[in-house]
Amino acid sequence: MKYNSPRIKVLNKQNILKLIHDNHPISRAEISEITDLTPSSVTRLTKELIDEGYVKERGTIGKNSPGRRRTLLDLNKDASISLVFDLGVNVTTFGLGYFNGKVSLSGSFETPRRPEDFFAKVEEIYLRLKKEYRITRISLSIPGMVNMLENRILLAPNLCWQDVLINDLLDVDVPVLADNEANLSMMAEKYHSKDLKEVKEAVFIVIREGVGTGVLLDGKIYRGSSFTAGEAGHMTVDIHSDKKCHCSNKGCWELVTSINWAIENYRGELQGKNAIEKFASLKKKTGNKKFFEEFAKNIAVGIVNIVNVLNPQLIILGGEVQDLGEYFFNSIESEVKRRALRDAVKQLKIRPTIFETVSSNLVGAAILAIEDIIEKVK
Ligand SMILES: [Zn+2]
Structure with a gap:
């Protein structure tokens, strides 16, 4: 790509919009400081972003010292x-x-x-x-x-x-x-979670009817050479298993970690017309601590493999298990720490996703x- 002047201008403008996105509200002086662009360039490019409706001015800081008063720039949430x-x-x-x-x-x-x-x-x-x-x-x-x-x-x-x-x-x-x-899910956490501002290696595990993982490496989503990375649900955890997976292999982690495992292995009546509703009714029942501890151990086995391979600082669990409570997450964490490589889990944290009402x-x-x-x- 040729980096002529119009192209550089566009890149600077995109950079500023991204910066406002990640740090709003922010002043023009701060943008200039972070990007190394001159104050006049920042003024010109932010004016374009305001005219195009992406950004709007919102209040000022430094009210008590008029000379240092700065207007803050914020996102226009309805821009797109x-x-x-x-x-x-x-x-x-x-x-x-x-x-x-x-x-x-x-x-x-x-x-x-x-x-x-x-x-x-x-x-x-x-x-x-x-x-x-x-x-x-x-x-x-x-x-x-x-x-x-x-x-x-x-x-x-x-x-x-x-x-x-x-x-x-x-x-x-x-x-x-x-x-x-x-x-x-990983992108959403990276965008909204405070503890991911510094963390560059993290894995998001979605547990629903299937099990998938989103992998953040060096601060970026890792998708692999042909977009199949992160299919940890299909790693083999039981080489003797005869149970067939939807992926056509046998013994996949998903077979013992998806909510279908919980529904099929629970001894008792469950209400609901699909797996999500049945699992929701299972969560509402009392006296299932032992059962969920077994489920936690199944989940932990896969996390051990992930942790030993990728050495992330943070594992986030989402999908249908995120509201299972502290004891469930403690069970997973103690099992992972017991099985994984000692140095791989030194800094490791395991927590539920921050998203509750909207997935x-x-x-x-x-x-x-x-x-x-x-x-x-x-
Ligand atoms: Zn599979």
Whole structure:
């Protein structure tokens, strides 16, 4: 790429918008200090960002010393709105993602079995909501592997979807983005969590009908050479197992860690018409501490493998297990510390995701849209 002057200007502008994004509210003087750009360049570029509606001025600091009064720049949360979908194996939820990384929930529907029917539903919702909101992106969280260059769902094992080319099935007038749900969850945590400001190696584990992991290495999501990295749910933890996995292998970690394991192995009645509802009813029952401790041990076995390979500082658990309480997380942590390499767990922390009402991957889908918007700023 040729770095001529207009190109450098665009890169500086993108840099400033990213900086405002990560540190808002922020003053022009601070931007100038961090970026090494002259105050006049910062003034010119931030004016463009204000005129284009991405940024707005908000209050001042240093009121008592007029000479040092600084106007703060903040994000305009309505600058760009994305329509975000959390494609679940049983239920899909959707909402609106704002430019400040927040998401408001709009609704949910039973996930159709055929990709054609699912994307017809997505289109219908988009056409309905675009009358009300200035939607500039559709962003999808997928429970499987996604080739982001081709917008192709390579494999969503628990839906039995393979090689689904999204743009063939969804013909809309805005860009469509998609990524794996665990990657998006990791992105959401990186964007919103305080303890991830310094941490550069972390893994987000989504436990639902399947199990996926989002891997953060050197501060970036690691997707692998062909977008299949982080499929830790399909690492073999039992070489003698005869139980077949959706991925066609046997003995996968997912088979003893997904909520389906808990439902199948629980001795008692569970209410609900799908796995998520049944697991929710299991969580509400009392006297299951021993059962959940066994479940925690299954989860810990996979975490030991992840920790021994990647040596992260932080493991985050999300999906359907995040609200299982302190004893559950303590059980996982003590088992991991007992089994993993001593030096691999020295700094390790294991915690639930910070997202409670809106799922981490739905927030991540909004972040994916924001990153795309910043990348396309001219
Ligand atoms: Zn598998």
